[in-house]
Amino acid sequence: MKEQNFKIGTVEIPNRVIVAPMAGISNLVFRVIAKEFGAGLVVMEMISDKGIYYRNQKTLNMLKIDPREHPISLQIFGNDKESLVQAATFVQEHTSTDIIDINMGCPVNKVIKAEAGARLLLDPKKVYEMVHAVVNAVSIPVTVKMRTGWDDHLFAVENALAAESAGAKALAMHGRTRMQMYQGKADWKVLQEVAAKLTIPFIGNGDVKTPKDAKKMLEEVGADAVMIGRAALGNPWMLLRTEFFLRTGELLSEPSVDEKVKMAKLHLEKLVQFKGEKQGIYQFRQLASYYLKGIPRAVKIKVAINQAESEKDVICLLDKLSY
Ligand SMILES: Cc1cc2nc3c(=O)[nH]c(=O)nc-3n(C[C@H](O)[C@H](O)[C@H](O)COP(=O)(O)O)c2cc1C
Structure with a gap:
């Protein structure tokens, strides 16, 4: 090895x-x-x-x-x-x-x-x-x-x-x-x-x-x-x-829906800090579909995120997926 x-x-x-x-x-x-x-x-x-x-x-x-x-x-x-x-x-x-x-x-x-x-x-x-x-x-x-x-x-x-x-x-x-x-x-x-x-x-x-x-x-x-x-x-x-x-040699389990949503929110927050709200949200849209892949009920949320224009709105949408 x-x-x-x-x-x-x-x-x-x-x-x-x-x-x-x-x-x-x-x-x-x-x-x-x-x-x-x-x-x-x-x-x-x-x-x-x-x-x-x-x-x-x-x-x-x-x-x-x-x-x-x-x-x-x-x-x-x-x-x-x-x-x-x-x-x-x-x-x-x-x-x-x-x-x-x-x-x-x-x-x-x-x-x-x-x-x-x-x-x-x-x-x-x-x-x-x-x-x-x-x-x-x-x-x-x-x-x-x-x-x-x-x-x-x-x-x-x-x-x-x-x-x-x-x-x-x-x-x-x-x-x-x-x-x-x-x-x-x-x-x-x-x-x-x-x-x-x-x-x-x-x-x-x-x-x-x-x-x-x-x-x-x-x-x-x-x-x-x-x-x-x-x-x-x-x-x-x-x-x-x-x-x-x-x-x-040990396989850790996959992240939970909550963990994914929490991480997606953090990624968005950091992008907005780094690039400003408009650019940050724009870049996040592409990533959102990856973070939310496989999460039940996420399709509608992804569509809505593509139209959201403020960080607060995107966070609210993501929060709808947390249990
Ligand atoms: C969105 C995207 C952007 C990429 N940009 C670059 C790049 O800037 N430079 C580069 O060498 N390869 C780039 N690649 C290729 C990746 O570095 C990598 O070689 C390729 O995705 C295959 O690896 P993967 O199967 O693990 O994705 C890009 C790939 C993707 C999907």
């Missing part, structure tokens, strides 16, 4: 449960909650190198880190070496991030058109050059997150080894190609091949839905850590239960 903690470069990670970066979701509030529920490492939502270059205010606001978040990884994406390097040096100087992660997996058109994200996966040489340039420019550990490939022409092992030889200190791989987007099942066989080849820590990602899946990712795929995304949406208990299961 693996020890609980491990290292990414010089950074000590207390356990093997990592929270995936999720644009529009992994803001400071979400990440602090994830930490409080036992995540060993949180990765910030992707931040554009161009946004940093032009000092776009929205982008700069995304760089804020709370002291409770450490160790934390800040993810950047970009299409050319120069601006990626500039972004990396900027975040090293102006934020307290422990790790810089390069996004090479983003499948959305806006990012692909800029020849960034998963587009880089068509050329292991380009992967090497990008990672090498960033590694040379900063002193904190650099990691890479990628998909298994662009389409059927997988260069999963080649790309992973290119990142490693360029100096990446860990590599996370989502077991889907760009063309798959989020469809089909994550291919853990490919992840296993990559895990067997790398010497740096390998972080397995894709379809880890239960604590038992996490154990499989570590023991059968051979990953050093597991990255959890969608399963933690509205369900920070997934992180707590996974960490506990990996440590003790």
Whole structure:
């Protein structure tokens, strides 16, 4: 059995449960909650190198880190070496991030058109050059997150080894190609091949839905850590239960309806504090449906939350679900 903690470069990670970066979701509030529920490492939502270059205010606001978040990884994406390097040096100087992660997996058109994200996966040489340039420019550990490939022409092992030889200190791989987007099942066989080849820590990602899946990712795929995304949406208990299961072999029970409602209210309150009432409520709407998933009578409440305009109204609606 693996020890609980491990290292990414010089950074000590207390356990093997990592929270995936999720644009529009992994803001400071979400990440602090994830930490409080036992995540060993949180990765910030992707931040554009161009946004940093032009000092776009929205982008700069995304760089804020709370002291409770450490160790934390800040993810950047970009299409050319120069601006990626500039972004990396900027975040090293102006934020307290422990790790810089390069996004090479983003499948959305806006990012692909800029020849960034998963587009880089068509050329292991380009992967090497990008990672090498960033590694040379900063002193904190650099990691890479990628998909298994662009389409059927997988260069999963080649790309992973290119990142490693360029100096990446860990590599996370989502077991889907760009063309798959989020469809089909994550291919853990490919992840296993990559895990067997790398010497740096390998972080397995894709379809880890239960604590038992996490154990499989570590023991059968051979990953050093597991990255959890969608399963933690509205369900920070997934992180707590996974960490506990990996440590003790015991499965904690699922949260009660009351616990879910209480947590949803807390998440809303923190979002409103952080983003203001309008933006906070707007962001919470998406999360509400995750928090309330599977709760009897929640459908009508979710619809009403989508129309509510004050924090007080949303809280009143949520309270209707408590017993
Ligand atoms: C809403 C959403 C936003 C995402 N944003 C990012 C992102 O900013 N950077 C990134 O590398 N991956 C992003 N991803 C991909 C996830 O990090 C992860 O690789 C993927 O969801 C598969 O893991 P899962 O099956 O545990 O969800 C995003 C996924 C979702 C669902």
